[in-house]
Amino acid sequence: MIHARGLVQTFQSREGKKKTVVRAVDGVDLDVAEGEVVGFLGPNGAGKTTTLRMLTTLLRPTEGTATVAGYDVVRESEQVRRSIGYVSQAGGAFSAARAGDEVVDHGMLYGMKESAAKARGQELFEQLDLDGLWTRMPKNMSGGQRRRLDIVMGLIHDPTLVFLDEPTTGLDPQARANLWEHIADLRRKRGATVFLTTHYLDEADHLSDRIIIIDHGRIVASDTSENLKANVSGDLVDLELSSAADVQSAATRLGSIAEAARSGGDPVEIEGNHVRARVARAGRAVPGLLADLGTAGITLESIEVHRPTLDDVFLTLTGRSLRDAQETTKDDQASDESADHTEQPALAGVGQEK
Amino acid sequence: MTFIRECYIVFRRQLRMNLRNPAWVIIGMLQPIMYLFLFGPLLKPIVQQLGVDNEYTFFVPGMLVQLGIFGAFFAGFSLIGEWREGVIEAERVTPASRTALLVGRLIRDLIQLFVQALILVGLGYALGMTGSARGIVFGVLLTMLVGGACAAASNALALTTKSEDVMAPVINMVMMPVLLLSGILLPMTMGPKWLQSVSDWMPFRWVTDAVRTGFSGEFARDPMIYGTAWAAVLFAISLWWGTSTFRKENA
Numbered sequence A: 001m002i003h004a005r006g007l008v009q010t011f012q013s014r015e016g017k018k019k020t021v022v023r024a025v026d027g028v029d030l031d032v033a034e035g036e037v038v039g040f041l042g043p044n045g046a047g048k049t050t051t052l053r054m055l056t057t058l059l060r061p062t063e064g065t066a067t068v069a070g071y072d073v074v075r076e077s078e079q080v081r082r083s084i085g086y087v088s089q090a091g092g093a094f095s096a097a098r099a100g101d102e103v104v105d106h107g108m109l110y111g112m113k114e115s116a117a118k119a120r121g122q123e124l125f126e127q128l129d130l131d132g133l134w135t136r137m138p139k140n141m142s143g144g145q146r147r148r149l150d151i152v153m154g155l156i157h158d159p160t161l162v163f164l165d166e167p168t169t170g171l172d173p174q175a176r177a178n179l180w181e182h183i184a185d186l187r188r189k190r191g192a193t194v195f196l197t198t199h200y201l202d203e204a205d206h207l208s209d210r211i212i213i214i215d216h217g218r219i220v221a222s223d224t225s226e227n228l229k230a231n232v233s234g235d236l237v238d239l240e241l242s243s244a245a246d247v248q249s250a251a252t253r254l255g256s257i258a259e260a261a262r263s264g265g266d267p268v269e270i271e272g273n274h275v276r277a278r279v280a281r282a283g284r285a286v287p288g289l290l291a292d293l294g295t296a297g298i299t300l301e302s303i304e305v306h307r308p309t310l311d312d313v314f315l316t317l318t319g320r321s322l323r324d325a326q327e328t329t330k331d332d333q334a335s336d337e338s339a340d341h342t343e344q345p346a347l348a349g350v351g352q353e354k
Numbered sequence B: 001m002t003f004i005r006e007c008y009i010v011f012r013r014q015l016r017m018n019l020r021n022p023a024w025v026i027i028g029m030l031q032p033i034m035y036l037f038l039f040g041p042l043l044k045p046i047v048q049q050l051g052v053d054n055e056y057t058f059f060v061p062g063m064l065v066q067l068g069i070f071g072a073f074f075a076g077f078s079l080i081g082e083w084r085e086g087v088i089e090a091e092r093v094t095p096a097s098r099t100a101l102l103v104g105r106l107i108r109d110l111i112q113l114f115v116q117a118l119i120l121v122g123l124g125y126a127l128g129m130t131g132s133a134r135g136i137v138f139g140v141l142l143t144m145l146v147g148g149a150c151a152a153a154s155n156a157l158a159l160t161t162k163s164e165d166v167m168a169p170v171i172n173m174v175m176m177p178v179l180l181l182s183g184i185l186l187p188m189t190m191g192p193k194w195l196q197s198v199s200d201w202m203p204f205r206w207v208t209d210a211v212r213t214g215f216s217g218e219f220a221r222d223p224m225i226y227g228t229a230w231a232a233v234l235f236a237i238s239l240w241w242g243t244s245t246f247r248k249e250n251a
Helices: A048-055 A077-083 A099-109 A114-127 A143-155 A173-190 A201-207 A225-232 A244-257 A259-263 A282-295 A310-318 A322-332 A338-342 B002-020 B023-038 B040-050 B055-073 B076-084 B087-092 B098-126 B133-161 B164-181 B193-199 B203-215 B221-247
Strands: A002-015 A018-032 A037-041 A063-068 A084-087 A161-165 A193-198 A210-215 A218-223 A235-241 A269-271 A274-279 A300-306
Touching: A002 A048, A018 A048, A018 A063, A018 A218, A037 A048, A037 A173, A037 A201, A048 A063, A048 A161, A048 A193, A077 A084, A084 A143, A099 A114, A099 A143, A099 B002, A099 B087, A114 A143, A143 A161, A143 A173, A173 A193, A173 A201, A193 A201, A201 A310, A210 A225, A210 A310, A218 A225, A218 A310, A225 A310, A235 A244, A235 A282, A244 A274, A244 A282, A274 A282, A282 A300, B002 B098, B023 B040, B023 B055, B023 B098, B040 B055, B055 B098, B055 B133, B055 B164, B055 B203, B076 B087, B076 B133, B076 B164, B087 B098, B098 B133, B098 B221, B133 B164, B133 B203, B133 B221, B164 B203, B203 B221
Parallel strands: A037 A193, A037 A210, A084 A161, A161 A193
Antiparallel strands: A002 A018, A002 A063, A210 A218, A235 A274, A235 A300, A269 A274
16 A cells, blocks of 8 residues: 655754754655554654655655555655545644534545535544534534544545544543544454554554554664564563572573573663563563572562563664653754644644653 | 636635634724725825825725735735644645635635725715726726735745744735835825835835726826736736645645
């Protein structure tokens, strides 16, 4: 459905009198198969939205090529637009217009007859739990309702490929969970291919078959969430010792089965009475370790085994945790995703980034 | 055909929103009316100097041009609100023609302007204006052309600045010299030579002169040619500028 090669987008950024060229997207290759749900993950300013805007014909790539739904995004942009649905961060329905009117007008701009757009819109309102809100203005809707209305607009012309740009940013947990259901339905009930950007790890984890991670405008990984986690770090084994005297010998024993021992790095982290290390397939390794510790007369206060999270994946791939990346890129790359996004108070989402 | 249909969809949507919140329409109408009633009488003592039989024969054409320019200049502000809520982006991702997205909005502005112009001319007559019917039709048409140009420019400016805070000072900066050098309130011929020469460079002065000479029935040659030509050129440039901002990759 999507094939992109070497996509580049540069912006002029001005600081005082100094002009610099920022490469917001720096050589992105992407392939998305029909029927796939792909999560496009990265910190703010990593180039997610810019990539999305190139794929949806809103932004002309500085370099590189992309075909979306079989059409070239530059030469056949009109056909691309006909085939895709796009739900931007900012939404798309005007807050002081009636929801139903906005949906019908949107459908008509796709060439639908007014009656067809209305019938389709009302059907979608029902499917997305918006019954009875046809004449309501978006400004009088809840955040979750507004997002669902945006999705209705994106689906009005029955696209086979749907782009969702940070669909749940700014929603409360309940509304998020509800929206996830509806996003999952896009494929389950409609067979649509879905490409969604997010900076929430759990969202990418929960919704997508495959996760593509972007950082500083480059793709750093692309695989299933399971594989990404398995490849990267192993499970975190955290031992709490009863006696501080045993810390060193426990560390040696844990170190011998630790993942990083193979590459020669220092595998074990010691903090007070805690000893931690990453261990491949900890479920199998831990019984042996426990026996080993028992023989040595070392007693444990507690043991915890954590499956790796996508945050760990991101940390290993980029050397920063997603949360840190969020903080640092917010300042120095705020201008990257083009002025559009940073100026929009509605989606700056500062409140959600903590 | 598709293009006309798309223009109509965009126009109908705009009109629906305007009618729901008509505050701006009403303010836009009140302004020229206040000028007519509160400034017009000041011209009475100098009717001789103006070379007309009634002060409103001089003043109504000026008010028409003012309405065309300044009313339309503010058209872009509503676009910024729409852009901020993602409406423009949502429209740009449909296969609709980018020109239609702009023209649909211009039609709304022009219809509003047309209604305002009718009110102004009607009131002018009520206040004793005399004028050639042909000239008035010509004057209203020219006003619409200038209004269309300014509305397109305003929309382009809105999508370029994307901020009311930037756009408002820019418009103010443009408006002052336009108002003072166009001879809208008083004829430039009353001023010293240097001021007249400066105003020769102001396109809108020619437009004002053209509308005025039409109203008076003289249809003087120079103002007619220059005024019409300027209006047409400004319209073409603005339409091109407006469309290109709707088309532009990162608008």
